[in-house]
Amino acid sequence: MTAPEPFGARLRRAMDERGALCVGIDPHASLLAEWGLNDDVNGLERFSRTVVEAVAGRVAVLKPQSAFFERFGSRGVAVLERTVQEARAAGALVLMDAKRGDIGSTMAAYAEAFLHRDAPLFSDALTVSPYLGYGSLSPAVALARESGTGLFVLALTSNPEGGEVQHAVRADGRTIGATMLGHLALENAGEEPLGSFGAVVGATLGDLSSYDLDMGGPILAPGIGAQGATPADLPAVFGRAVRNVVPNVSRGVLRHGPEAVALRDAVERFAEEIRAAVTPA
Numbered sequence: 346m347t348a349p350e351p352f353g354a355r356l357r358r359a360m361d362e363r364g365a366l367c368v369g370i371d372p373h374a375s376l377l378a379e380w381g382l383n384d385d386v387n388g389l390e391r392f393s394r395t396v397v398e399a400v401a402g403r404v405a406v407l408k409p410q411s412a413f414f415e416r417f418g419s420r421g422v423a424v425l426e427r428t429v430q431e432a433r434a435a436g437a438l439v440l441m442d443a444k445r446g447d448i449g450s451t452m453a454a455y456a457e458a459f460l461h462r463d464a465p466l467f468s469d470a471l472t473v474s475p476y477l478g479y480g481s482l483s484p485a486v487a488l489a490r491e492s493g494t495g496l497f498v499l500a501l502t503s504n505p506e507g508g509e510v511q512h513a514v515r516a517d518g519r520t521i522g523a524t525m526l527g528h529l530a531l532e533n534a535g536e537e538p539l540g541s542f543g544a545v546v547g548a549t550l551g552d553l554s555s556y557d558l559d560m561g562g563p564i565l566a567p568g569i570g571a572q573g574a575t576p577a578d579l580p581a582v583f584g585r586a587v588r589n590v591v592p593n594v595s596r597g598v599l600r601h602g603p604e605a606v607a608l609r610d611a612v613e614r615f616a617e618e619i620r621a622a623v624t625p626a
């Protein structure tokens with residue numbers, strides 16, 4: 346059997362063809378209400394299907410946030426399965442935002458749940474938390490390499506509370522966030538054109554020039570739109586690494602629904618602003 350094409354190569358191609366924008370599928374109860382949908386599993390299904398049908402054929406990445414589906418129990422998870430499958434069938438890469446992290450032996454099961462080819466929730470990549478120690482993620486790294494999928498490791502998160510952990514300085518003088526970026530640089534070494542092991546770094550964080558963000562893999566940058574960052578902020582925050590940034594917008598797009606045309610227009614506007622901001626002059 347031939348080895349599957351690595352996630353990083355697939356992502357680079359999708360970014361080049363479709364632009365770098367990642368649209369989040371975050372069915373908040375408040376958004377369901379704004380869209381005139383009930384806060385139940387039928388509303389969830391209508392919401393998710395509308396987003397997928399409107400934008401999955403246009404954007405590089407869709408990022409369903411698992412919690413909003415888990416809220417409805419097994420029927421919500423069934424909607425999540427269909428959302429992932431329909432988004433992938435329409436040509437988008439799916440980044441499952443489940444932020445898993447546990448001791449290695451349990452982490453292996455989380456990896457099987459999302460990154461094994463035969464799993465009902467098989468996705469192109471998964472968000473993971475390294476705060477049980479980066480090494481606890483090894484089973485997920487191994488399965489991602491085998492299945493041609495990727496990981497996005499929380500390094501410097503967009504929320505203001507993240508700093509108390511991620512900016513903490515270790516005995517060797519490096520911050521925890523920088524340590525995570527260092528692990529990722531090793532993981533991605535030699536991978537061309539882009540490694541499969543990404544970092545999550547908030548677009549809200551201002552000047553990050555003291556961090557080496559150029560670690561050979563993609564950077565998921567949430568925080569644009571509802572959390573206050575804009576596409577124009579990206580070059581100042583990410584510097585040279587901006588070419589590998591996958592900016593995420595969830596509520597900033599979703600609040601324009603439920604009309605497909607309005608969702609597509611919002612996506613187009615963000616995509617254009619991102620293109621303008623990240624294209625070298």
Ligand SMILES: O=C(O)c1cc(=O)[nH]c(=O)n1[C@@H]1O[C@H](COP(=O)(O)O)[C@@H](O)[C@H]1O
Binds near residue numbers: 442472503567570572
């Ligand atoms: O991993 C993430 O996706 C993530 C990391 C982070 O540091 N900050 C962050 O906001 N996110 C997610 O990105 C999305 C942001 O949503 P909006 O603020 O509505 O654009 C949510 O699904 C968050 O859970």
